[in-house]
Amino acid sequence: MIRFCRLILLVAFAGCLWAGSDDTFFLRGATVHPISGPEIPNGSILVRDGKIIGVGVSLTPPKDVRIVEGKGLQVYPGLIDSATEIGLSEIGAVRETSDVSELGRLNPQLRASIAVNPSSEHIPVTRANGITAVISLPDGEGLSGQASLMHLDGWTTDEMEVSRTAAMHLRMPVIQTIRSRFGEGPPRIPYAEARKTYQKQMQELNEFFESARRYQKARSAAAPEFKPDLKFEAMIPVLEGKVPLLITAVRERAIRDALEFADKQKIKMILARGDEAWKVAGELKTRNVPVILGETLSLPLDEDDPYDKPFTTPAELYKAGVKFAFGTYNVSASRNLPYQAAAAVAFGLPHDEALRAITVNAAQIWGVADKMGSIEEGKWADLMITDGDPLQTQTQVMQVFIKGKTVDMDNKHHRLYEKYLARP
Amino acid sequence: MKRALALAPLTALWLAAAPPIVIQNGTILTVTKGTLLGSLLIKDGKIAQIGENIKIPSGAMVVDATGQFVMPGIVDCHSHIAAESINEGTVSVSSMVGIQDVLNPEDIAIYRALAGGVTTANILHGSANAIGGKCSVIKMRWGRTANELLFVGSKPGIKFALGENPKRRGGGNAFGATTLRYPATRMGVEDVIREAFTQAKAYRASWKDYEARKSRGELVIPPARDLKLEPLVEVLDGRRLVHAHCYRQDEILMLLRVADEFGFKIRTLQHVLEGYKVAKEIAAHGAGASTFSDWWAYKVEAYDAIPYNAAIMTRKGVLVSINSDSDELMRHLNNEAAKTMKYGGLTETEALSLITINPAKQLMIDSKVGSIEVGKDADITIFDAHPLSNFSKVTKVFIDGELYFDRDRDIADRPALASRKKELITKAAEEQKKSPPVSPRRPGL
Numbered sequence: 001m002i003r004f005c006r007l008i009l010l011v012a013f014a015g016c017l018w019a020g021s022d023d024t025f026f027l028r029g030a031t032v033h034p035i036s037g038p039e040i041p042n043g044s045i046l047v048r049d050g051k052i053i054g055v056g057v058s059l060t061p062p063k064d065v066r067i068v069e070g071k072g073l074q075v076y077p078g079l080i081d082s083a084t085e086i087g088l089s090e091i092g093a094v095r096e097t098s099d100v101s102e103l104g105r106l107n108p109q110l111r112a113s114i115a116v117n118p119s120s121e122h123i124p125v126t127r128a129n130g131i132t133a134v135i136s137l138p139d140g141e142g143l144s145g146q147a148s149l150m151h152l153d154g155w156t157t158d159e160m161e162v163s164r165t166a167a168m169h170l171r172m173p174v175i176q177t178i179r180s181r182f183g184e185g186p187p188r189i190p191y192a193e194a195r196k197t198y199q200k201q202m203q204e205l206n207e208f209f210e211s212a213r214r215y216q217k218a219r220s221a222a223a224p225e226f227k228p229d230l231k232f233e234a235m236i237p238v239l240e241g242k243v244p245l246l247i248t249a250v251r252e253r254a255i256r257d258a259l260e261f262a263d264k265q266k267i268k269m270i271l272a273r274g275d276e277a278w279k280v281a282g283e284l285k286t287r288n289v290p291v292i293l294g295e296t297l298s299l300p301l302d303e304d305d306p307y308d309k310p311f312t313t314p315a316e317l318y319k320a321g322v323k324f325a326f327g328t329y330n331v332s333a334s335r336n337l338p339y340q341a342a343a344a345v346a347f348g349l350p351h352d353e354a355l356r357a358i359t360v361n362a363a364q365i366w367g368v369a370d371k372m373g374s375i376e377e378g379k380w381a382d383l384m385i386t387d388g389d390p391l392q393t394q395t396q397v398m399q400v401f402i403k404g405k406t407v408d409m410d411n412k413h414h415r416l417y418e419k420y421l422a423r424p
Numbered sequence: 425m426k427r428a429l430a431l432a433p434l435t436a437l438w439l440a441a442a443p444p445i446v447i448q449n450g451t452i453l454t455v456t457k458g459t460l461l462g463s464l465l466i467k468d469g470k471i472a473q474i475g476e477n478i479k480i481p482s483g484a485m486v487v488d489a490t491g492q493f494v495m496p497g498i499v500d501c502h503s504h505i506a507a508e509s510i511n512e513g514t515v516s517v518s519s520m521v522g523i524q525d526v527l528n529p530e531d532i533a534i535y536r537a538l539a540g541g542v543t544t545a546n547i548l549h550g551s552a553n554a555i556g557g558k559c560s561v562i563k564m565r566w567g568r569t570a571n572e573l574l575f576v577g578s579k580p581g582i583k584f585a586l587g588e589n590p591k592r593r594g595g596g597n598a599f600g601a602t603t604l605r606y607p608a609t610r611m612g613v614e615d616v617i618r619e620a621f622t623q624a625k626a627y628r629a630s631w632k633d634y635e636a637r638k639s640r641g642e643l644v645i646p647p648a649r650d651l652k653l654e655p656l657v658e659v660l661d662g663r664r665l666v667h668a669h670c671y672r673q674d675e676i677l678m679l680l681r682v683a684d685e686f687g688f689k690i691r692t693l694q695h696v697l698e699g700y701k702v703a704k705e706i707a708a709h710g711a712g713a714s715t716f717s718d719w720w721a722y723k724v725e726a727y728d729a730i731p732y733n734a735a736i737m738t739r740k741g742v743l744v745s746i747n748s749d750s751d752e753l754m755r756h757l758n759n760e761a762a763k764t765m766k767y768g769g770l771t772e773t774e775a776l777s778l779i780t781i782n783p784a785k786q787l788m789i790d791s792k793v794g795s796i797e798v799g800k801d802a803d804i805t806i807f808d809a810h811p812l813s814n815f816s817k818v819t820k821v822f823i824d825g826e827l828y829f830d831r832d833r834d835i836a837d838r839p840a841l842a843s844r845k846k847e848l849i850t851k852a853a854e855e856q857k858k859s860p861p862v863s864p865r866r867p868g869l
Contacts (some may be wrong), residue, residue: 090721091721091722091723091724091726091727092721092722092723093722093723093724094723094724121721122721297752297755297756297759298752299536299751299752299755300536303532304841304845306834306835306838307535307536307539307834308539308817311817331721332719332720332721332722333718333719335718336718339759339814342814342815343756343759343814345814345815346809346814346815346816346817347817351815391814391815392813392814392815393759393762393763393765393766393812393814394762394765394766394812395766396766412730413720413730413731413732413767414732416700416728416730416732417700417730417732417736417767417768420700420701420703420736421732421736421739423701423704
């Protein structure tokens, strides 16, 4: 089935390669799902120089533009995974392949895209399932650095980079009495000690933000003894509200701490993970704080939580009017992003909202809604052609386009499949 | 970790003389005998009748499954739930220990697995040792005792492990082992297994010799019993199933060679992420393969793992199942099975077989579970949509004809459980006020 469909598309491409550059084409006859509006049966999309310049039913192809036949197929915008370690980590258990966590608690100057490896095998594997852009997230303790928005295509990191600084990542300090879910980790830390550590970390964080603010003042006043400092320099866009602070907080208490911190520091906040965001939904809604939810298919936090708590959380946030997107917080499972959204549909999230959470909502949260997240004029042609609903596992993604470029759908997995299927 | 009072609802219905049950008007995915729109009669814990029209016996409990999908309870060939400890990691051969001795019937993971449609699981020892401990097959009889979890009539098993995990304690590892333990290489892993079976064969011979001399009327002293070697003798005699954790193709072939050399069979290769590279050798040995749908790249030996693994092995004649090895993944094995349709083009029935009849065959319990057939245990899972759809969820689960999970009841019970929890917290706080604790809580989890 895959090979058959690929063949059809390839024939369509091959016959037209002479006509114009790769990122200019006319896709016709498909059911177009713009996400920003209702689906368009028998719709067409005109792409020129990587951008969508027309969407509709009655478009006629300009002369000399390559035609892509989409009859019987579906077209969706490319999916956005709003939290991954793609490019920063190759093999989980091998430290040498990881550039996720730096030493130290205050590293706002670090930038994820600097360390993204464009040759990672995870990139072609992930985009083969329709994921066209990801947030690559540095994740250490405290302020762990700047998250970058990356396209999953490009010869170099520069070509992949959409936004080097999509957000500043902060892991909210918590009172941590238990280090590990498993019995083999270090022993339980006494509460009093854990509380002291937490208070120290909160104080350190507040002082750091205050210092950054003083730096900002000294800098704008061109004070005579002013010396540049890369850490504080990196904080200025956060203090100015130009770069959001992506705060990882799981439990209600940490989420409330994060909200209070954001209020006090007057910064723009995005909540990351937010497993217990449903307990704080009203406050999140009032303050317009969006959430990057983690995997829907996960275990409840507590033994006596309802068995389906993680499955129902997206629907509860939706009902409360909280804006959210999904992140996999993963590398090798990033390709399963649409199924994380689908799992929430089984437990009450409207189907359209699930799709929005991995397309247009993500683009809005990351401040790139003018560039991606839906099929609209003026946006990049980040598209995927499928034979069905991308939220369903059986659906095949036949072709992906990133900035209008026909992306190579081959990857390590498919190569090994063909090689060993043919073993005599 | 799991000792706290479990507040999740106890939905098992205890019925002295259970009335018959009719599951009516559902799409019945029998897995082995096709799919039909019809009804199912359960009597005395067994499937008594399947058909388009079934006469409802008097006094029967009727479950309306209109618009729903009825399938056999899911079987997970690799799990560690309900076990208080997993790894006796101090020795490289730990065949003297067994999971049966540490079963914890109050592990909430049992209830959560039920809510994902799982009714049977193979509970394995961990993978720290080349030859691990004995395994137990259990049913998710939530609310019952440890002994009552056991799948009566299932064949005993034992865990083997190859590759990175058993050699991890040989040095240079990230897991904080302070003392080194043989083996440190895949060469050593092979050696540990060969040494153990060399001893087991000699041990078996010494007993045979003793029995022979005794039967001739000689006055002989019996050999000393060796609890480590006895399970291995059972393996040699085909009375205990080997479930072997493995990743790379070379170590898979190594184990099959060793088994051939000593004259025993590998029942299942577990994980077997490079099984697709040596599918014909696996099929020739007759080993089953129990794998993940699409996990990869979490360690070096998983870097060549591909989501087409189950499909290739199936096409090349291997008996394949999809397992979880995880409390979480165990909750949606139906979604995992669907991935084999996307990657490698298995049919719907083949995909469903990977989580029902195939693991049942691997565990040699397929005469009792794994499909909807007359005479089999009434282990039934009902989904509100096709189980291979990502939009489906489990509504009811029966084991031996007893209702062990009911989503409606679970939801209805929540307010009462919440207020009960609140009461307990208030009470605990009051008691603490009256007599504050003098010593801190004991360290450790």
